[in-house]
Amino acid sequence: MAGMLMIQGTSSDSGKSTVVGALCRIAARSGLRVAPFKPQNMSLNSAVTVDGGEIGRAQAWQALAAGIPPEVDMNPVLLKPNSDIGAQVIVHGRSTGNLDARAYHHYKPIARQAVLESFERLRAKSDLVLVEGAGSPAEVNLREGDIANMGFATAVGCPVVLVADIDRGGVFAQILGTLACLAEDERALVKGVVINKFRGDVSLLQPGIEWIEAQTGKPVLGVVPFVPNLWLDAEDALPKSRGSQPAPDDALRVVVPALPRISNHTDFDPLRAHPQVDLRFVRMGDPIPAADLVVLPGSKSVQCDLHSLRQGGWEPYLRKHLRYGGKLIGICGGLQMLGRELRDPLGIESDAGTTPGLGLLDFVTTLEPHKQLVNTAGSLLLGGEVPVRGYEIHMGVTEGPALSRPALRLRYGNDTRADGAVSGDGQILATYLHGVFDSPDACETLLRWAGKNDALRVDHDARRLASIETLADVVARHVRLDGLW
Numbered sequence: 001m002a003g004m005l006m007i008q009g010t011s012s013d014s015g016k017s018t019v020v021g022a023l024c025r026i027a028a029r030s031g032l033r034v035a036p037f038k039p040q041n042m043s044l045n046s047a048v049t050v051d052g053g054e055i056g057r058a059q060a061w062q063a064l065a066a067g068i069p070p071e072v073d074m075n076p077v078l079l080k081p082n083s084d085i086g087a088q089v090i091v092h093g094r095s096t097g098n099l100d101a102r103a104y105h106h107y108k109p110i111a112r113q114a115v116l117e118s119f120e121r122l123r124a125k126s127d128l129v130l131v132e133g134a135g136s137p138a139e140v141n142l143r144e145g146d147i148a149n150m151g152f153a154t155a156v157g158c159p160v161v162l163v164a165d166i167d168r169g170g171v172f173a174q175i176l177g178t179l180a181c182l183a184e185d186e187r188a189l190v191k192g193v194v195i196n197k198f199r200g201d202v203s204l205l206q207p208g209i210e211w212i213e214a215q216t217g218k219p220v221l222g223v224v225p226f227v228p229n230l231w232l233d234a235e236d237a238l239p240k241s242r243g244s245q246p247a248p249d250d251a252l253r254v255v256v257p258a259l260p261r262i263s264n265h266t267d268f269d270p271l272r273a274h275p276q277v278d279l280r281f282v283r284m285g286d287p288i289p290a291a292d293l294v295v296l297p298g299s300k301s302v303q304c305d306l307h308s309l310r311q312g313g314w315e316p317y318l319r320k321h322l323r324y325g326g327k328l329i330g331i332c333g334g335l336q337m338l339g340r341e342l343r344d345p346l347g348i349e350s351d352a353g354t355t356p357g358l359g360l361l362d363f364v365t366t367l368e369p370h371k372q373l374v375n376t377a378g379s380l381l382l383g384g385e386v387p388v389r390g391y392e393i394h395m396g397v398t399e400g401p402a403l404s405r406p407a408l409r410l411r412y413g414n415d416t417r418a419d420g421a422v423s424g425d426g427q428i429l430a431t432y433l434h435g436v437f438d439s440p441d442a443c444e445t446l447l448r449w450a451g452k453n454d455a456l457r458v459d460h461d462a463r464r465l466a467s468i469e470t471l472a473d474v475v476a477r478h479v480r481l482d483g484l485w
């Protein structure tokens with residue numbers, strides 16, 4: 001039977017995903033058949049799997065680190081929040097509908113079954129499964145019926161390593177407190193602790209390490225330094241607008257409204273990392289800076305986000321931006337907002353009804369129960385045919401005259417179909433394709449179209465792969481891994 005190890009965190013964002021990804025790479029380098037697994041994920045950044053389902057993006061890049069294609073069993077339960085209290089529940093890659101938090105609690109026994117089935121399937125074909133927890137196991141109020149942390153670990157007897165984030169402070173309290181919140185049998189599964197995101201002189205940490213080991217009886221297996229500029233898909237939280245380098249003065253100014261239900265904001269990673277782009281995420285209510293290019297992002301709840309956009313004063317801003325010759329892109333939910341109308345007759349995303357769109361492109365979108373989930377490739381139709389690839393995740397179906405000037409041509413099996421639209425004046429481009437900026441030629445073309453005539457060609461996929469290697473090197477150097485699997 002395959003080995004297993006679970007990485008749990010003392011908090012959200014402690015670095016569980018990166019540690020699991022690094023361990024996947026390290027294990028794969030040593031020739032093991034390793035697979036990532038996250039029983040339950042809450043995220044609006046999802047990826048399309050080879051088996052045509054949907055999982056969290058973090059599991060998809062961890063699969064890349066493991067050297068295998070992403071599949072739905074790697075993240076059997078994905079919760080996509082679409083209101084403050086509810087989420088679309090994806091099980092084995094497929095939407096089962098919306099549930100509020102209380103209803104989900106009752107649904108958990110079914111979700112648990114799905115989790116255990118997926119785990120067994122992965123184990124049967126792997127030498128090692130590396131499991132990622134969610135949030136922290138110290139949420140004692142969520143412990144009953146838990147499938148995300150200790151509920152899973154105890155069900156399958158999986159050893160656990162706890163990752164604590166020293167960057168946010170209070171690391172010893174995090175470790176001590178988390179262990180204190182666990183039951184005896186859960187604590188027994190914890191093999192050790194990793195202190196993550198450390199900056200500074202590790203010798204100064206030594207007395208603290210000895211103290212925490214004496215207090216808890218658990219070894220500190222390593223202190224992982226803070227690694228800047230890792231370009232790995234974020235699980236959920238909106239990242240800082242840029243990496244550590246400031247943008248040059250003549251950078252292309254790109255503004256993205258940080259909508260409350262923004263989805264797949266990983267679309268913007270290549271722009272955040274691009275040396276000639278000054279990308280800004282602007283939260284609703286914050287002043288909107290001048291821009292060369294505005295991109296309306298994907299959204300899990302398009303009518304609600306359009307409402308927020310209007311409340312935030314973006315509608316007159318966008319019209320002015322266009323009057324002054326600015327460029328505008330809409331991706332997926334952003335495409336839908338650009339049209340004349342958004343229709344949700346079945347109340348799939350919000351209360352059933354119709355909302356007028358921004359009316360900048362002549363089409364209407366209707367939300368339908370079938371979810372389009374596909375990885376595809378083709379060409380971007382801007383001054384020629386530029387290779388592009390990406391993925392679609394949406395329930396909306398868009399129709400109207402504006403689509404007769406498509407932005408892309410994409411392959412679906414043996415079929416080729418037009419996608420999206422370019423406005424008659426050439427200022428607005430709309431597409432359903434997520435990940436358009438990941439393709440180096442398409443990214444370069446779009447940046448030139450938006451006004452950066454000397455835009456460089458940057459390969460984001462290569463940068464992601466390089467980040468995985470760096471991360472694996474750092475973790476291998478700083479963590480004692482012997483005996484963990």
Ligand SMILES: NC(=O)CC[C@H](N)C(=O)O
Nearest residue numbers: 298299332333394395396
């Ligand atoms: N990814 C998206 O932006 C999805 C848009 C919209 N929520 C739909 O399902 O059609």
